[in-house]
Amino acid sequence: MRRVLVLFAHPVLERSRVNRRMLGAIRDLEGVTIHDLYEAYPTLGIDVAREQELLLEHDVFVFQHPFYWYSTPAILKEWQDLVLEHGWAYGEGGTKLRGKITFNAISTGGPATAYRRDGYNRFTVRELIAPYEQTAHLCGMRFLAPFVVHAALHVVGDDDLGARRDGYRRLIEALRDERIDLDRAERAQNLADELDDLFHAQVVA
């Protein structure tokens, strides 16, 4: 069983539609730790030692956040800058995160069609989060495709959002229970769309 750490960043969770429900979907899962970064560090004064300890205690890191200007809210950048230290996460002797798994769970304001070559955002989400992919690579971690919920401001229909909630819960559970085909997950574009193809054949059957 893998232990999952959700590094959650949303500066105004009280007004979030999607992220609050996604969090609610996984809150009760055993072996899953939810770490609400803005709540823990309201002045962005990140406790590096505590964060590193948390990372060591877990095997899968999920960066869950709304998509702000094609990236993360500010605190996640600060978190990266401080926690992923040279000699610890990368570089000489920096092997602490080697072999761990990471991906981003993202809600966007724009629809899926906007994140295409011919859409108004011109790049896919996966392309836009290349810095995360390379960061994972540098630290020797496996980087999976993002789990993206599009048009977050419009996803208010219960059916629609319910499906994504459930998908998120199934994904986290499967990652925890090692039922996911990691090679496929690494190659995917959006885990939310390709969820059913990711499960190991024997388990699905």
Added chain:
Amino acid sequence: MTGGVLAMVLVYLASAVIFVPLAKRLGLGAVLGYLVAGVAIGPWVLGLVGDEGHDVTHFAEFGVPVMLFLVGLELRPALLWQLRRPIFGLGGAQVVGTAAAVAGAAMLLGVPWKAAVAVGLIFSASSTAIVLATLSERGLLKTNGGQASFSVLLFQDIAVVPIFAVFPLLATRTPEPVAAAAATGEAGRPAWLSALFVLGAVAGVIAIGRLVVRPMFQFLASVKVRESFTAAALLIVVAIAYLMDLVDLSAALGTFLAGVVLADSEYRHELETDLEPFKGLLLGLFFISIGAQIDFGLILREPVLIGAIVLATMAGKLAVIYVLGRLFGLDRPARWLLAFALAQIGEFAFVLLTQGQKDHIFSPQFAAPLVAAVALSMALTPLVFILLERYVLPRVTDRDAVRPQDEVLDDGTPVVIAGYGRFGQMVGRILRANRIPVTILDLDPEMVDVVRRLGVKVYYGDASRVDLLHAAGCEHAKLFVVAVDDKDEATKIVENVRHHFPHLKIVARCRDRLHYWELRKLGCIRVFRETFGSAYEAGIESLIQIGYRSYTAHRLARRWRDHEERTLEELGQHWGTQSYFAQARARMDEAERLMRDEDPRVYQDRDAAWDNEELRADRAAEGAADAPKVEPS
């Protein structure tokens, strides 16, 4: 009957309400206010109270044990142990020395030796009530002189026991055995038994403190009746006073001991708050009754005799105590304080003068002028304190003689901090933690010694003195932090620093808005209201506790704070003008509007707008043919 009691309460309370604030206003202190109130309502001025004054005195005397109980609560046993030398050494020497001097003088005037010794012993005691009340009112209790005074007063309370025991031996006629036994319980008892009683009583007090009080308060706390706590606190004091009375020990001494025993208990604070009002009222009543009892008739008939007794006694005591203070190594201002504080004759003299008549040591005619002299000397004490503070202390407190201002070495430190109390320490610690050398000046000798023991270099000295500012290296420093708590002192320091070292940046602590504007006008680059920081934090925490997310609470509070600080600067220009309050109100409304703008809803819509196709003007203009419609439900 009820009407009589009510009328009396009315008279006492009204006189206190009128005279005490008046005396305070005139800088004479509350104790003198009470005494004057007593004189005013007494038989010689308004005649509102008469003979019942004595009963009131007896009743109100209970304020003294209550006060000493409270003093004891502040004094942990370890601290008391540290005071053993001043208590027994200085205190003992004071009682013996004063008694001998007074007795000697009396004998020279032809008083028989037995009566002279008795008067010497009676006059050796000072007034615990007046001295402690005045010392704490004037903030002198914690000074060296105040501590010494307290120690001596404590010994005087102890000394009451042997003095009572000695009195029957001084009788001029052998009293009838029955009368003697009735007069004092002491006389009939062999010495060893008395000693046993005393030990038993002390053990009893400690036992009550250790074994009874805790369970009792625990029980009362579980029942949750507020008044029962107060009643229990009073009960403790009354019970101990009564127990002490049974063995002829000083009630004040017993309650003091009980206070010390309870100084470590978790109910200390509870006891303090419960008893504080009683102490204040009873002591006030006591002072009023002393004032009311001054026999102006006798004083007018024998002004020379009584005046001579008062002046000679007080001058004599003052001289003896001053010399003893010197022998016991007190510094100069402490010696003067001690001598002036203890020069009067204490309230215990009233009891002993009555006792002396019962024991046939002297006649009522002999005692009457003495009683008047005692009351007068007590009434003069607040005036003596004023004399001391206005004329004597400034002269003897040649600071260089008391404690030489430390030699400050200008070793080129970039920061000078004036005042190393709660505020300055925080600033200093942050700077020191970042290895920025600081020069620290403070005027509290105890603080200087304590902090030095922690390894921090603090200099004793008055930061408002220009020579010290030079010595502290203000020429070369870059920043001056004013962290003293006294408003006027802070202003004075800022003025001097600005005037003599205009290149120095000043960061200052201020008391309130007015002080803020004052210091800003003097040229401080930043001024901080001393409680603003913690109140700000508490405000944030309050938002969090009622359910705001931590980050949101911080963001809103920060925004509010920025507005508040801007407003404070701007309002400074309106202070004192007609428009100030209108301006202040307008700013408060503005702050509210600001918070509404910061509503999380608005924030959300705004910060996500870049990625919301419906809010994008360019998309709307294009008609967005290829954009899929996601309908909000």
